[in-house]
Amino acid sequence: MINYLVTGGCGFIGSNFIKFVMSLPNTTVCNVDKLTYAGNPLNLSEFEKNDRYSFYKVDICDKKTLETIFKSKKIDIVVHFAAESHVDRSILSGIEFVKTNVEGTQSLIDVSREYSVEQFIHVSTDEVYGSIDDPGKFSEESELHPNSPYAASKTSSDLMVLAAIRTHKFPAKITRCSNNYGPYQYPEKLIPLMVSNILEGKPLPIYGKGENIRDWIYVGDHCEGIYSVITKGRTGEIYNIGGRSEIKNIDLVHKIADELGVVPNIEFVKDRLAHDERYAIDFSKISKECGWYPKIGLEIGLKNTVSWYENNKKWLDNVKSKEYMTYYKEQYETS
Ligand code: NAD
Ligand code: DAU
Numbered sequence: 001m002i003n004y005l006v007t008g009g010c011g012f013i014g015s016n017f018i019k020f021v022m023s024l025p026n027t028t029v030c031n032v033d034k035l036t037y038a039g040n041p042l043n044l045s046e047f048e049k050n051d052r053y054s055f056y057k058v059d060i061c062d063k064k065t066l067e068t069i070f071k072s073k074k075i076d077i078v079v080h081f082a083a084e085s086h087v088d089r090s091i092l093s094g095i096e097f098v099k100t101n102v103e104g105t106q107s108l109i110d111v112s113r114e115y116s117v118e119q120f121i122h123v124s125t126d127e128v129y130g131s132i133d134d135p136g137k138f139s140e141e142s143e144l145h146p147n148s149p150y151a152a153s154k155t156s157s158d159l160m161v162l163a164a165i166r167t168h169k170f171p172a173k174i175t176r177c178s179n180n181y182g183p184y185q186y187p188e189k190l191i192p193l194m195v196s197n198i199l200e201g202k203p204l205p206i207y208g209k210g211e212n213i214r215d216w217i218y219v220g221d222h223c224e225g226i227y228s229v230i231t232k233g234r235t236g237e238i239y240n241i242g243g244r245s246e247i248k249n250i251d252l253v254h255k256i257a258d259e260l261g262v263v264p265n266i267e268f269v270k271d272r273l274a275h276d277e278r279y280a281i282d283f284s285k286i287s288k289e290c291g292w293y294p295k296i297g298l299e300i301g302l303k304n305t306v307s308w309y310e311n312n313k314k315w316l317d318n319v320k321s322k323e324y325m326t327y328y329k330e331q332y333e334t335s
Contacts, residue, residue, distance in 0.1 A: 005030045005075040005117075007060055007108065008082030010039035012185040013123070013219055017079065018044055018053075020223040028052045030073045032066070033082065034059045034100075037323045038186050042315070060104035063111055070115040077230060078112050079121045080105065083157075086188050087127075087148045088331055091273055094149035101153035102160065109164045109172075120172040121230060122161045126215070126240065127151035128176060131276035134213075139282045140176070140238045147274040158238075165236045173233050175226055177241040178281045181301065182219030183308040186319060188327065190214075190249065191302075194256045195309045196316055204257075204264050205332050208271035210250030213278040217243030218301035221294040228290035239290070242281025245298040255298075259306040269332065 004021055008014040009031030021027050029047075033039045035057050047053035054073070058065045060082050069075075082104060084090065084097045105122070112120050129138040130145030146152040164170035181189075187196040194204050225241040233239055247255075250266075257264035286292045296304075309316060 001026050001028055003028045003030070003074055003076045005032060005070070005073065005078045007032045007078070007080045008039070009033050009055075010035060010041050010043055011081060011085070012038070013180055013222060014081040015040075015043035015184050016182065016219045017081065017223045017226065018047070020220070020227065022047060022050070022053060028073075029054075030069065030075065031055045032058050032060065032069065036084070037321070038085065040184075040319060042318070043184050061099060061107050063107045066107065066111040067114065070111055075112075075115060075117050077119045077121070078108065078117050079123065079226065079230075080108055081123045083154070084150065087150045088188070088272065089327070090148055090150035090153070092330065094153070097149050097153040102156045105157035106160050109160060109170065113164070113168060113170060118171060119230060119235070120161070120170065121226060122158065122172055122174045123226065124158050124174050124176045125151070125154050126176050126178045126242070126279050126281055127276065128155040128158055131278055132280055134278060134280070137280045137282035138240060140240055140285055147276055171235050173229050173235060174238045175229055175241055176238060177222050177225070178215040178217050178243055178279055180219045180222050181216055182305050183312070184315075185219070187316060187324070190252070191256065191305060192309060194253050195260070195306055196320070198257060198260050198262055198264070199309070199313065199316070203267040204253055205267050205269045206249060206253060207269060207275060209268065210248060210253065210266075212249050212275060213246050213280070214249070215242050215279050215281050216245045216247065216252070216298055216301070217241065217294055218296035218304075221296055225286060225292050228292035229286065232290040233286070234289065239286040240281050240283045241286060241292075242283040243294050243298075245294075246280055247298065255302060256306060259302055260310075
């Protein structure tokens with residue numbers, strides 16, 4: 001048996017990753033999640049009665065409780081997703097980003113060292129590199145240049161992991177991925193927000209002129225990329241993961257509207273502060289060393305995603321709670 005501890009498993013990528021790991025033989029998964037607004041245990045309701053799965057509602061900053069979990073579960077591999085993950089929220093207020101993303105990561109490193117885990121995967125982001133002009137791409141050697149409080153907190157957490165690797169020979173690996181999309185993504189992020197607004201007949205808020213470029217990756221490809229790093233990646237290394245699907249926001253929103261068969265009601269709104277112009281990923285290292293490459297192109301991935309949201313309106317309504325409405329108002333309805 002390989003015993004995984006996954007943090008943030010009730011969020012978007014974490015819940016997709018747990019489904020992936022639970023489909024493998026001889027694995028157990030212990031999911032540690034604080035259940036912030038972004039965490040939804042219903043994403044994993046199919047495992048409620050599975051004795052290979054356990055769930056603990058815990059803040060990763062709470063070292064004492066983490067210690068009791070690590071002790072009883074005999075953890076082999078930690079996969080660390082838990083984070084405050086939304087750039088716009090970090091612009092409204094940064095403190096929770098520092099607490100969870102920086103302090104929480106250090107707390108998890110400390111307990112993982114105490115219980116001598118075999119492997120620690122730190123799930124990071126291409127946003128640590130900042131923005132890059134065409135035709136450049138970020139490599140693992142690119143300069144760290146975070147521009148938002150979210151990106152700065154993720155960069156800080158990467159540096160804490162790298163420091164543990166260098167100082168304590170901590171058996172960690174870091175992955176840095178581009179923009180994910182797919183089932184179970186909270187509708188504060190571009191793709192599910194646009195789908196949700198179209199389904200509700202609301203306008204589609206696009207920041208600035210919609211010319212910013214992101215490299216989109218289907219969440220299943222990201223999960224397989226992380227798994228390839230676990231099984232084939234070298235300890236102490238950083239691996240970029242990208243989708244080979246660069247597109248301007250405005251063009252992406254048109255594609256989503258086409259998929260739903262509507263003419264988009266676009267509203268150009270005030271630009272995001274320090275809005276990164278373009279992300280583009282060179283993922284040749286993970287391809288060469290781990291044999292991984294993205295399999296799902298944007299056309300198929302978007303089709304799957306849009307139809308998942310259409311078929312899961314209940315899930316969508318359920319997560320658009322009071323908190324979501326308050327956030328939506330603050331972000332989009334005040335000038
Ligand atoms: P998400 O916001 O959907 O989920 C975050 C999860 O972490 C939630 O379940 C939340 O309850 C939990 N959490 C938050 N604070 C916690 C705490 N203090 N203790 C325990 N649990 C806590 O995020 P996501 O989009 O799934 O991203 C997961 C990870 O992947 C993050 O580390 C993010 O930086 C990274 N990442 C995301 C993307 C993307 O496009 N979404 C791309 C690259 C990297
Ligand atoms: O690149 C990886 C990162 O991708 C992850 O580290 C983050 O956790 C994840 O949230 C995502 O960050 P972005 O800021 O790129 O994603 P978001 O979906 O918020 O925005 C994508 C683009 O769309 C960005 O250029 C801003 C724009 N946008 C977003 C929203 C929510 C709009 O124009 N309007 C919107 O309402």
